[in-house]
Amino acid sequence: MGRKLADSLAYPPRALRADRAAAYLSLSTSFFLELVDEGRLPKGKKLKSIVIWDRCELDQFVEHYQGEPEDTRTDFERAMGLKP
DSSP: OOOOOOOOOOOOOSEEOHHHHHHHTTOOHHHHHHHHHTTSSOOOEEETTEEEEEHHHHHHHHHHOOOOOOOOOOHHHHHHTOOO
């Protein structure tokens, strides 16, 4: 097998493993994978024995993400696990 080419060009990789994809979105790896499992983030694609995420798909997620609905419960309702 050939060796991996290392260069010093300033471009981000297109294919990211879970830890790099998480860092790209400023998330911990475990939280990133939790969101992937919930279907809230794009699933990775398997390439032989590794799973990679397309940086452009992650960009699209961020561009279209509208945010979470605002929690209007009181502190007491939140503490008690009550829904509005």
